[in-house]
Amino acid sequence: MSKTLEYSTLETASKWRNLPPPPGFSKTASVHFTSSTPTHTAPPPEAYNQLKEKRALEFATAPAKSLPMQAFMLYMSGGGVQIFSMGIVFMLLLTPFKNLAGMNDAFAQFAPSTATNPRAFTTLALQKLIYVACNIITLMVGLWKCRSMGLLPLGTGDWLAFETRGLAPEMALF
Amino acid sequence: MFLLLLGLLLCSPLSLAIHESDVGVIDWHKRLIGVPLASPIIRHTEKNGTTQSVLVVPTASNVLAALNIADGSVVWRYLFDAADDMASLHVDGDVVVALSGQGASTVRNFEAHTGLISLEKRLKSPGFHPTGVDVRFESDTNAMFVLNTHTITRVGEVQWTWEAADKSIHYSKLVHSPVALYAVGLDPQSASLHLAAINPVTGAPIQTAWKHLPPTVSSFVLAGTSTAWIDEATGTLGFVKLTPDLNASIRTENGSKWFALVDVDLQKQALFVGVLTNGEARVLKAQEDGNIESVHTFPANDGTQSLFAGGLDKEGAPYVVRLWTTVSKMTAVEIYTPGQDVLKSFFPLDAHKYGIVSHVAVDGTRLVITTSTGAIQLWEHEQMLWGREEALATIDVAAFVELPLPERVARVDLEDESFIKRLIRQIGDAKDFPAYAAAFAQRFVTGVPPREEVVVSAHNHTASLSRDAFGFKQVLVAATAYGSVFGLDTASGAVLWTRVMGMGWAGEGVGGKVKPVKIYVLDNEGDGKDVVLIAQRKANNNLVDTVLFRIDPLTGASISPAEENTSRLLEGTDVIAGPLVEAFLVPGTEVVILIDEFFQINAYPDTEDNAALVARLAPKLYLPFMEVFSEGPRVVGHGLKLDPNLSDKYVAFRTWGLNLSPGEAVQAIVKPRMEPVASLGKVLGNRTTLYKYLNPRTFVVLTQGAEVQCGVYVLDGAKGSVLYSAAVPKASGEDCDVHATLTENWLVYHYYDGTGLEEGETKSWRIVTVELYEGGIDEKTQSSDMSAFSAENMKIEALEQSYIFGHGITAITTTSTKFGITSKDIIVATRNHKIHAIPRRLLNPRRPRNRKPTAEEQQEEQLIPYDVLLPDDPRRTISHSYEVAHTRKIITSPALLESTSLVFTYGLDLFLTRVAPSSTFDILNKIFNKVQLVLTVSGLALGIIIAKPMVRRKRLRERWYQ
DSSP states (O other), rough: OOOOGGGGGGOTTTTTOOOOOOOTTHHHHHHHHHHOOGGGGGGOOOHHHHHHHHHHHHHHHHHHHTTHHHHHHHHHHSSSOOOHHHHHHHHHHHHHHHHHHHHHHHHHHOOOTTSSTTTSSSTTTHHHHHHHHHHHHHHHHHHHHHHTTHHHHHHHHGGGGGOOOOOOOOEOOO | OOHHHHHHHSOOOOOOSGGGGGGGTTTTTEEOOBBBSSSOEEEEETTTTEEEEEEEEEBBBBBEEEEEEETOOOOEEEOTTTTTTTEEEEETTTTTEEEGGGGGGGEEEEEEETTTTEEEEEOOOOSSSOOOEEEETTTTTTTEEEEETTTEEEESSOOOOOOOTTTOOOOOOOESSSOOOEEEEEEEETTEEEEEEEEETTOOOOEEEEEEETTTOOEEEETTEEEEEETTTEEEEEEEEEEOOOOOOEEEOOOOOEEEEEEEEEEETTTEEEEETTSOOOEEEEESOOEEEEEEEEEEOOOSOOEEEEEEETTTEEEEEEEEEEEOEEEHHHHHHHOOOEEEEEEEEOOHHHHEEEEEETTTTEEEETTTSEEEEEEEETEEEEEEGGGGGGGEEEEEEEEEOHHHHHHHTTOOOOOHHHHHHHHHHHHGGHHHHHHHHHHHOOOOOOOSSSOOOOOOOOOOOOOOOOOOOOOOEEETTTTEEEEEEEETOOOEEEEEBBBBGGGTTTTTEEEEEEEEEOOOOOSSEEEEEEEEEEETOEEEEEEEEEOOOTTTEEETTTTOTSSOOOOOOOEEEEEEEEEEOOOSSSSSSEEEOOEEEESOOHHHHHHHHHHHHHGGGEEEEEEETTTTEEEEEEEEETTTTTTOOOOEEEEEOOOOOOOOOOEEOOOOOOOOOOOOOEETTTSSEEEOOOOOEEEEEEEEEEEEEEEEEEETTOOOOEEEEEEOOOTTTTTOOOOEEEETEEEEEEEEEOOSSSSSSOOOOEEEEEEEEESSOOOOOOOSSTTTSSSSGGOEEEEEEEEESSSOOEEEOOOOOOSOSSSOOOOEEESSSEEEEETTTTTTTOOSSSSOHHHHHHIIIIIOOOOOBBOOOGGBTTTTTTOTTTTHHHHHHSSSTTTTEEEEEEESSEEEEEEOTTTTTOOOOTOOHHHHHHHHHHHHHHHHHEEEEEEHHHHHHHHHHO
């Protein structure tokens, strides 16, 4: 089972805020119940937000932290084009894009309670930029590996097949 | 990435040698002997109770061969060197004596049934071309007497040489008798018959004499110990008996009008043939007393002049045969043997297929004939027992023709086929489905394809003439110097059809010779191909015409003029009234340009569209070809222009000429091989590119200098600029023997370096590989679409390397594949009668010298360090154990499979094989385990079928109870 903490359950701005109550559950009763208990059991929202920002920062730097491990795997997989090294290279090349595509969703859980739209790019912008940078580093490592394996089309030889030539203006027959 | 994958494919060990199981399946070899020069001589030998009979034949290809009379196969053959011309052939008993070389000075004795040489000796010779050579044997001592003009040599236990005192006397025949050896010679100038009698044991002259003959005697015949001749002016037969003192007087026979005497090679039996002016022919026998008596008379015949021949059967009984063609075009034969009735028979020899009989030999009742188209045939009564087509040893031009698609695929006219029709056709086609499915299953499970479906076997003659899956089955159309055209099946080597080129207007009464010059394969209106054969017809009245034959390669039938009946002579159309200077196929079209002696351009087919095409292309067309000037042959470039004042046709005018040093003459032009270019450059290990110099107008000129060098030039055909040139050493006094081939930007040439005399040098054959590039690394000029007149056209960087090659060669070419992706091998025919393939990898001019190739170079380019010697690897001999003699030319053709190229060599022998320079990467290996694959896949499928419902149930349960 996953051990992540579902902060959003405590959150008014959570995505489950608008869910209808379960059958037989009265909202007023609940409100009444919560209002009857003093608020000292819950920490203040600012503390929550700080905690969440810290968590978001940790999340943003996670790809960079796994880099040494991946570098070691790359080293172990060798320079040849085989199924194992190709798998690692594909992973290195694909995960950054996958991560960036799902970035806003992934950061939504860390959005501060004040945020109007937790999925907006502007929410937690700093952490997201760091996240982007870390993913780019991963991608660069992947590309570097590709280059060292000779899979990057950098030389003229890689583009030779796309060159075309027309017909010569003169014709000699033999 | 794809390049890399391709590189990986190429890395896999190239298939070096052919498998033993492929011998005779992927290749075939025809052992030929050449067209007979004289009547075959039949010899029988008793050995272990069985009689072996062979035909000994000297041929125009300078070959002495013995054929098995039972089936026509070659028992043995001896190939004389070009410098060792066969001058004379004599057979006695089991010994075949051949005299050859300058002055016929070399004598070789062969065993008639094995071809083993029992004697090889140089004899004294007059030093000039001998006027008379004869050999006689002394039967009891096996000594041999060799007459050469005015010298007689005895070869045996006792050896002596006798020379005529008067060197101006030329003897031409020998007669051996126990008392004396006679030499006989006729000198028409002094009208005298020279005679000499010599002691056969000691060589001491007994007597020499001369007899005066009428000056109109031009030849004589020896029979027994008599010599006979005919005085052509009076028609009298004269004869004289040879005695040791040479004093017998000349006797004449005036009773009949004689026309000619024929020597039927029965001197020992004292038989010869005399022909009378009234058409009768008499078999004459010289009696012991010197009289000549007629033993048989052949009555006068209708039809052509008769051929006579004599021979002995197994028991030694003499036979004399007369052969002629009757008015009703049958070949008539009369066979006479003393003491028996004359055997008369007729057989149909198709003159439109074999021409006329040129020689005949007799073996009992069997006849061996040779024809004017070079065929050798054995006939018994009305039946041909076997035949050989020896004209195939003289192929002038040959071309591969791809076969059309099978009829059931080709006939579908998809465009205006209605739905109902298509349904009916498809239902009709479905009847083949069970057979197809069975074949598919068999091929899939066992891995053994049904033979005719995939890999055509060399032994399968029955398969119909349609394209096979891989395009290995094609038709080879070959035209020979004897005016015959053959269609050969590339899968088996079988002759599909034979035609003889007709003479056109020269056929009636004039006669002449048709020599094929060029062959082109053009598309016809359908999906098939036509063969266009251009020939020069030289009539006997010295008029030369250019004739064009358009042939259907499948049947040999002429297409224009259209003909139904292929049993007649092949008639073409006279396209030029005069000799042909050059002919060119315009690439990308089906038009052939013919240039006549006035340099006029004649387009074939002669239609308005093609005239318009020539007019449209004229400003940019350039035609380089060889012209002969007073200082020797030169290469001259020509442009085209239309001058209405001169001619209504376009005329070629000279635009450039190749400047050569004084005394240097052009030897040959090597045309570039026109093939698709797969890549514009060569990618190096570090992913940079060398751009290939792909000027489509380049061609090679080989020259011979006056002094000590030969030239190799690569020229631009439009402007004449020299793009690459090399001077190659040659030994003075010898002809240049340079062979070259050019494809894309790759030139390979071979020569003999006989100058290496100093230490560290060597005399050897060299192969030089040259690659032309547009400049250094990553420099490009777009040479393939650049104008010849652009300044950058001359920007060339040539990489070259030279290697020592172990053999002299007679022909060189490259393999060719459909798209040009497969690397090209060089195919050479060596002087030791083998065909070699040299991989391009070995001939890569980037092979690093004095260093190791870097890892990248090794991995990506497969570079190996330079080594001056190209090792003689027998695995690269694609002709393996066959002897492929005197190859003159090699032609290659792509198959439908990109990996594979067909190679056909012709010369004396024919040889065809398939090569895959980068191994057959596009077909599954034979040892690929299909059963395992099928079992694995079906096992996995079974696993899925079993596991799928289980997994589904488990998932459902999880949803409920989690």
